[in-house]
Amino acid sequence: MEKVIYTAMSGAQHALMSQQIHANNLANVDTTGFRADYERVMASTVEGDGFDSRVLAVELSPGTNFSSAALVSTGRKLDVGIRGKGWLTVQDSNGQEAYTRAGDLTVEASGALTLHGRPVMGEAGEIVLPDYRDIDIGVDGSITVTPPGGGALIQVGRLKLVNPDESELSKGTDGMFRLQNNATAEQDENVVVASGFLEDSNVNPVDEMIQSLQMTRNFELQVKLMQASDDQAKSGNELVSGS
Structure with a gap:
C-alpha cells in the first residue's frame, strides 16, 4: 500500500x-x-x-x-499593440531589460515614457519626450511629435522592438519576460506595431x-x-x- x-x-x-x-x-x-x-x-x-x-x-x-491574441482598437495614440511576433522593451526595478506585450504607454511629467511605472527603452536607452502638441508612433516604433507651437514633425526616439527565440525567454513573477543570464536582445527590424491598439490576454x-x-x-x-x-x-x- x-x-x-x-x-x-x-x-x-x-x-x-x-x-x-x-x-x-x-x-x-x-x-x-x-x-x-x-x-x-x-x-x-x-x-x-x-x-x-x-x-x-x-x-x-x-x-x-x-x-498572439486579438488586437483591440482604443484610439489612444500612446497605446501600441504588436502584430505577430515581437516584444516591447522596458527596464525593470533591477535596471535589467524585460520584455512585454502590454502596450498602454504613459508620459510622465518629466517627459519619460513609461509602462506601468517602468521606463520604456528605445534604441539609445530610456525614452524621454520633449514638450509636444501631438504624438505619433509609426509601425516601426518610431516616435514623432508636433512641437507645442506647431510646425514640422520631429522624430524623438524609437521603441526598442525585439524578437528573441521564445525558448530562451523565462517569465518572472511580475509577468515580464527576460532572457537567460540577464542577456539583452537586439533590435528586430521585422517587428511591427499598431498605434491605437492593445493586445488582449491570450x-x-x-x-x-x-x-x-x-x-x-x-x-x-x-x-x-x-x-x-x-x-x-x-x-x-x-x-x-x-x-
Whole structure:
C-alpha cells in the first residue's frame, strides 16, 4: 500500500499546483498582453536501495503559451499593440531589460515614457519626450511629435522592438519576460506595431475553467486513493495481529 500512497500524494500535489496556475490565468483574463501559463509534470522514480518501484509526479517550471491574441482598437495614440511576433522593451526595478506585450504607454511629467511605472527603452536607452502638441508612433516604433507651437514633425526616439527565440525567454513573477543570464536582445527590424491598439490576454477562460474543474476532481481522486490505501493497511495489520 505504501507505493500507492507515494503516487497519490505526488498526484495531489500536482493537482494543487495546477489549480494555482489556472487560477492565475483566470485572474489575468483581462490583463493586456498577458501570456497564459500551463503546468508541466514528469514521472520520476524514487531512488534508493533495491528496486525503483515508487514513482512520483515531479513539477517542472510552468510553460508559457506564446500565441498572439486579438488586437483591440482604443484610439489612444500612446497605446501600441504588436502584430505577430515581437516584444516591447522596458527596464525593470533591477535596471535589467524585460520584455512585454502590454502596450498602454504613459508620459510622465518629466517627459519619460513609461509602462506601468517602468521606463520604456528605445534604441539609445530610456525614452524621454520633449514638450509636444501631438504624438505619433509609426509601425516601426518610431516616435514623432508636433512641437507645442506647431510646425514640422520631429522624430524623438524609437521603441526598442525585439524578437528573441521564445525558448530562451523565462517569465518572472511580475509577468515580464527576460532572457537567460540577464542577456539583452537586439533590435528586430521585422517587428511591427499598431498605434491605437492593445493586445488582449491570450487566456481562454472556458478552457481554464474546464481544466480547473478537472484538477479539482483529480485532487479528490488522489485523496480517496490515499484514504483507501490507509484503510487497507489498517485491515492488513488487524489480520496479522489476529484482532
